[in-house]
Amino acid sequence: MRILVLEDEDSIRRMISALVQARGFEVVGVASGVKALDEASKQIPDVAILDLMVPGAFDGFEVCRRLRSSATTAHIPIIIISAMDDPASREKAKLAGATTFFAKPFSAIALMKELENMKVKRHSESAMKAVKPPSGS
Numbered sequence: 262m263r264i265l266v267l268e269d270e271d272s273i274r275r276m277i278s279a280l281v282q283a284r285g286f287e288v289v290g291v292a293s294g295v296k297a298l299d300e301a302s303k304q305i306p307d308v309a310i311l312d313l314m315v316p317g318a319f320d321g322f323e324v325c326r327r328l329r330s331s332a333t334t335a336h337i338p339i340i341i342i343s344a345m346d347d348p349a350s351r352e353k354a355k356l357a358g359a360t361t362f363f364a365k366p367f368s369a370i371a372l373m374k375e376l377e378n379m380k381v382k383r384h385s386e387s388a389m390k391a392v393k394p395p396s397g398s
Contacts, residue, residue, distance in 0.1 A: 262380055265306035266290040267297040267324060268342070269315040273365075277310060277342075280369050281376065294319025298327055305333050308379055310372075311359075313343040313350065322357045329358030338379050342367050 264281050268274035269292045278288045289306070291297050294317050301309070309328055313321035321341065328334040338360040343350065346364035354362055361375055 262307040262376075262383065263287045263289065263304065264376070265297060265300055265309045267292075267294065267309070267311045267315060267321060269293065269312060273312075276369075277372070280373060284373060284376070286376065293317040294321065294324040297324050301328060301331075301334050306337060307383060308338045308340065308376065309334075310340045310342060313341060313345050313354065322353055325354065325357040325359055340372070340375060342372070 264286050266274055266277050266281070266288055268277060268290065271292070274290045274292065278290045281288050289300050289304075291300055292315065294315055297309070297311070298319065300306075309324075311321040311324055315321055315324075319327070321343065325339050325341070328337065328339060339358060341354045341359045341362045342365060343354070343362070344365040351362055363372060363375075
């Protein structure tokens with residue numbers, strides 16, 4: 262699975278990338294919303310992990326909204342990892358299309374468990390599509 266990580270803090274982005282790569286996932290890490298959207302348009306990720314507070318024209322909320330509004334990325338799970346852990350930010354992230362929300366500091370074990378669950382779900386859905394009879398039969 263290909264994971265897009267949007268995190269402006271280098272140390273956190275490197276730590277998430279190392280964790281995810283150690284489990285066999287491919288990772289593309291970026292520090293701005295514009296770069297995240299650019300990477301998502303070049304090669305569709307299977308999962309996006311987004312920080313909400315990033316510099317530039319598009320914060321994590323806007324990246325989440327744009328990923329959800331694009332036909333090519335509307336279906337991907339979006340994990341938010343943010344220090345903005347107030348009810349209003351959680352609700353805004355949910356309305357933007359977030360699948361899951363982790364507050365910083367987050368549990369690496371919980372993040373990896375969530376990614377593994379998404380991987381299992383993705384494989385189950387792929388298997389169901391493979392055995393589904395053609396429509397009209």
